Amino acid sequence: MIEVKKEPRILAQQVSFSHRLARISGLQWLLLIIPLGYIMILMVFSMADFFKLSLFNEDGFTLEYFRHIFSTDIYLKVLWVTLKIALLVTFFSLIVAYPLAYMLVRTTSKLWKKIILASVLIPFWISLLVRTFAWSILLRKNGVINMILMEMGIIDQPLELIYNTTGVVIAMTHILLPYMVLSLYSVMEGIDQKLLLAAQSMGARPWKAFTQVFLPLSIPGVLSGSLLVFVMGIGYFITPALLGGSKTTMISMLIESNINTTLNWHLASALALVLFMATLILLFIALLLTGKNPVLKELE
Amino acid sequence: MTLGNSLSVVNATKYYKKFKAVDDVNLTVNQGEFLTILGPSGSGKTSLLKLIAGFEQLSNGSIMLNHQDISNKKPYERQIGMLFQNYALFPHMTVFDNIAYPLSLRKMAKEEVKQKVESILKLIHLEEYAQRYPEQLSGGQQQRVALARAIVFNPPLLLLDEPLGALDKQLRKQMQLEIKQIQEHVGITTVSVTHDQEEALTMSDKICVMNKGRIEQVDSPEMLYKQPKNRFVAEFIGEINLIKGQVVSVIDGNAMVKVNEDMSVHIEMNKDASKEMKNKSMLIGLRPENIQIARDQTQFHNTIRVRVLETIYVGEAINIKTKMDTGEEIMAKIPAHMSEMIVKGEEILLGWNSKDACLIPDETTI
Numbered sequence: 001m002i003e004v005k006k007e008p009r010i011l012a013q014q015v016s017f018s019h020r021l022a023r024i025s026g027l028q029w030l031l032l033i034i035p036l037g038y039i040m041i042l043m044v045f046s047m048a049d050f051f052k053l054s055l056f057n058e059d060g061f062t063l064e065y066f067r068h069i070f071s072t073d074i075y076l077k078v079l080w081v082t083l084k085i086a087l088l089v090t091f092f093s094l095i096v097a098y099p100l101a102y103m104l105v106r107t108t109s110k111l112w113k114k115i116i117l118a119s120v121l122i123p124f125w126i127s128l129l130v131r132t133f134a135w136s137i138l139l140r141k142n143g144v145i146n147m148i149l150m151e152m153g154i155i156d157q158p159l160e161l162i163y164n165t166t167g168v169v170i171a172m173t174h175i176l177l178p179y180m181v182l183s184l185y186s187v188m189e190g191i192d193q194k195l196l197l198a199a200q201s202m203g204a205r206p207w208k209a210f211t212q213v214f215l216p217l218s219i220p221g222v223l224s225g226s227l228l229v230f231v232m233g234i235g236y237f238i239t240p241a242l243l244g245g246s247k248t249t250m251i252s253m254l255i256e257s258n259i260n261t262t263l264n265w266h267l268a269s270a271l272a273l274v275l276f277m278a279t280l281i282l283l284f285i286a287l288l289l290t291g292k293n294p295v296l297k298e299l300e
Numbered sequence: 301m302t303l304g305n306s307l308s309v310v311n312a313t314k315y316y317k318k319f320k321a322v323d324d325v326n327l328t329v330n331q332g333e334f335l336t337i338l339g340p341s342g343s344g345k346t347s348l349l350k351l352i353a354g355f356e357q358l359s360n361g362s363i364m365l366n367h368q369d370i371s372n373k374k375p376y377e378r379q380i381g382m383l384f385q386n387y388a389l390f391p392h393m394t395v396f397d398n399i400a401y402p403l404s405l406r407k408m409a410k411e412e413v414k415q416k417v418e419s420i421l422k423l424i425h426l427e428e429y430a431q432r433y434p435e436q437l438s439g440g441q442q443q444r445v446a447l448a449r450a451i452v453f454n455p456p457l458l459l460l461d462e463p464l465g466a467l468d469k470q471l472r473k474q475m476q477l478e479i480k481q482i483q484e485h486v487g488i489t490t491v492s493v494t495h496d497q498e499e500a501l502t503m504s505d506k507i508c509v510m511n512k513g514r515i516e517q518v519d520s521p522e523m524l525y526k527q528p529k530n531r532f533v534a535e536f537i538g539e540i541n542l543i544k545g546q547v548v549s550v551i552d553g554n555a556m557v558k559v560n561e562d563m564s565v566h567i568e569m570n571k572d573a574s575k576e577m578k579n580k581s582m583l584i585g586l587r588p589e590n591i592q593i594a595r596d597q598t599q600f601h602n603t604i605r606v607r608v609l610e611t612i613y614v615g616e617a618i619n620i621k622t623k624m625d626t627g628e629e630i631m632a633k634i635p636a637h638m639s640e641m642i643v644k645g646e647e648i649l650l651g652w653n654s655k656d657a658c659l660i661p662d663e664t665t666i
Contacts, residue, residue: 197355198388200375202402202453209376212401216392 053269065270075254079274082251085168085240086233090226092173093180097225101184102214105191124178132239135171136162139243163245171239176232180225187221188214227286231279251275306331306489307352307457311361314347321347323513324361329457329489329506334480335518336492336500339510340536346461348510349493353459354378366456381450381488382459386466387442389434395421395445396430402453420448423482440471447479451486458483460492464499476502497537501525509533525587527570527658534585534660541586541630544662547577555659557584560626566601566654583660588619590656591632593641593648600651606630607647611639618642622650 021027054065069075104116123131138144139161146158161167191214199209237252244250251271258268307329314322322344329335339345350356352363354375362371370378389398396417403413421427424444434442443463451458463479464472480503483490494500500507501521509516509524509532517529528534534542545557545565555567555577565584597603606622609629617633620642624630632650634642642648 192386192388194384194386194388195390197353197375198382198384199390199401200355201353201378201380201382201459202449203376203379203405204401205376208405213390213392 050269050272053266054273057266065267066274068267069270069274075271078249078251078254079278081165081248082234082275083278085165085172085248085250086230086236088165088169089172089176089233090230092169093177093229094222094226096173097177097180097184098218098222101181101188101221104181104185105188106193120178120181123174128175128238131175132171132242135167135174135239136243139167139170162243163248165244165248167243168240168248168250171243172233172236175239176229179228179232183225183228184218184221187224188218191217223286223289227283230282234279235275306333306366307491308364309348309352309361310364312348312351312358312363313360314344314351314356315359316347320513322351325510325513325515327508327515327518329491331489332487333505334483334490334492334503335506335508336494336504337508337510338494338497338500338536340495342512343510344513345493345495345510347513349459349461349491352457352491353380353382379453379455380457380459381453381455383443383446383450383461383463385462387434387446389442389446389449391434394431394433395426395437398434398445399449399452402449406453416452420452423485424448439467440475443467443475444478447482451482451488456489458488458490460490460494462494463492464494464496472499473502479503501537509536511536528585528660531583531660531663534583534658539588539631539633541584541588541591542660543584543586543628543630545582545584547580547582547659550578554654557582557659559584562625563604565657567657567659568654569659577659581662583662585658585660586630586652586656588631588633589617591630591634591650591652593634593638594651595649597649597651601654602657603649603651604630605647605649608642608644611642611644613639622648 055061055063057064069079100116100120104113107113107116140146141158141160141162143161145161146155149155150158161170195213195217196206196209199213200206204212235252236250237256240248240250241253241256244253251274255268255271255275258264258271307327309325309327312322312325312327313320325344325348327335327348337345337348347356351358354370354373354377358371362369364370365378365380390401393401399417399420400413403416408416417430418427421430424447426441426444426448429437429441429445434445437445460479464475467475476499492500492503504521506518507521507524508518511532517524517533519527519529524533525537528537528540531542534540543559543565545559548556548558548564550556550569553569555569557565557567559565567584592600594600594603604624606624608620608622610621612619612621613636615636617636618639620632620634622630622632630650
């Protein structure tokens with residue numbers, strides 16, 4: 001005789017609603033599919049589309065657009081300017097953000113912490129367009145910065161701070177700064193402050209303790225912040241479009257004009273793909289750089 | 301100043317804003333001695349350690365190390381080794397590099413560094429772990445590396461900040477002995493801070509009990525346990541029964557203390573015990589494990605009839621809670637094999653010898 005094991009009878013009322021929901025098989029998948037689908041549709045279809053547009057035209061497969069990009073001086077120059085601006089912005093935002101983030105973790109004064117966080121975060125909450133216009137007012141020929149410098153007698157002629165690389169780099173550094181500060185801060189906060197005391201007790205002067213202990217341990221933050229700022233910077237549009245002159249065209253502006261003005265979507269896609277590949281290569285290099293250090297390995 | 305005075309803290313006071321964390325502390329640690337500062341949290345023990353290490357500045361007083369005033373020196377100029385609570389090993393350096401760090405700061409030649417690190421790795425039995433990173437080691441191993449790093453540069457003084465707080469109980473006992481062994485082997489003067497009395501009793505040559513920023517007593521573990529100077533020390537270290545009494549007489553270090561009309565207690569004290577105690581109200585301190593079950597009233601110098609309220613079995617012994625006629629409760633710790641003699645609710649006779657109790661000033665009546 002085969003004995004049929006009876007299911008323990010549980011009254012429906014005893015099982016809570018969420019328990020009953022959890023019993024529906026496949027429900028968790030459904031919950032996953034909604035966000036996943038959203039990402040996949042956007043990612044796969046738009047990516048596939050611009051891959052296709054850059055490599056195919058009415059006559060079929062072609063490398064014409066890439067050939068065009070790499071054989072035309074102006075495109076190469078734009079690519080170079082884009083890389084240069086993104087690198088400069090990354091560099092300057094690191095220089096500015098590192099001391100800020102360091103202060104943020106090291107200061108014991110709550111007031112200072114608030115002041116620094118506010119000065120970093122408040123601009124972050126203001127519209128990008130507004131901030132860019134604000135910079136155009138500050139930087140222009142008769143703007144605040146030039147006025148002050150001239151009043152103080154530091155310069156005779158107003159500096160060319162706008163419609164060139166300088167203006168774009170200044171404004172973009174400020175706009176992307178919060179990403180750098182927060183990336184650095186999140187890593188620095190995880191560094192045990194006692195390590196610095198330990199180093200000092202062994203005879204390290206504060207500067208030595210900083211360079212030999214704190215700095216190496218903060219490198220993961222430097223890398224992640226730099227990558228974030230660089231990747232965001234390389235595809236930036238509004239700020240260079242408003243503050244850059246004719247000589248400081250960035251690749252995103254070229255893509256925009258190909259789509260809106262010359263209506264050459266194939267070329268625009270090819271440019272986007274070049275930008276994408278450049279970003280990937282840099283990410284790959286950064287990953288290689290982080291390979292050796294055990295602290296960095298943990299982050300991966 | 302006498303020779304061999306390794307560390308002296310003189311009139312040390314530290315204010316944090318208006319709060320007096322360390323209050324006029326005087327302390328001397330002799331060459332090669334292991335002193336533990338013991339106290340509850342907020343007693344100022346950690347502040348005192350920070351002051352010695354130089355992480356905090358004294359508000360008043362001075363700290364002398366080998367006859368040199370180091371009060372105004374920066375921590376990196378003090379040459380003091382320190383073992384931190386969570387070890388503070390550098391996660392980005394190998395075990396070897398961690399231990400070599402203080403040596404390379406002193407610009408020691410590479411060969412010499414290698415030799416020193418290797419010999420100390422041998423001392424802590426971690427020769428094979430030189431190239432590992434701290435996160436690849438167990439808690440006990442990290443502890444030993446941190447200790448090695450703190451003493452590898454031959455500092456005149458070693459500071460331990462709650463050294464075993466992060467370890468589980470089993471490992472803690474093992475590390476207590478190991479640290480003590482290494483400390484004795486190296487012969488380094490050591491100041492440790494802890495709230496764990498067992499750790500203090502096991503490891504120290506001397507214990508300094510702190511409370512509310514002040515030193516309550518500095519003594520050997522044995523003296524501290526046997527002859528606490530005041531109520532705080534008596535209650536902080538181990539279990540103790542405190543019975544109020546009036547000193548009737550002190551003759552040749554033997555005190556007679558009247559507890560009530562029917563009962564007087566004999567207490568044997570040091571020969572130099574003050575006669576001024578006479579007629580003063582004092583506390584009789586009696587450790588539960590010094591109380592035994594008496595056959596009759598002549599077996600011990602002091603006996604007392606009590607009623608058993610409760611018995612608690614703790615493995616090797618039974619703790620019994622009893623009540624005197626006057627209502628005062630007395631705890632006794634009796635070897636477990638005598639458990640048949642104790643019945644809840646019944647009367648028993650407890651006894652102890654006159655040297656097994658001590659007299660403690662009763663601050664509440666001053």
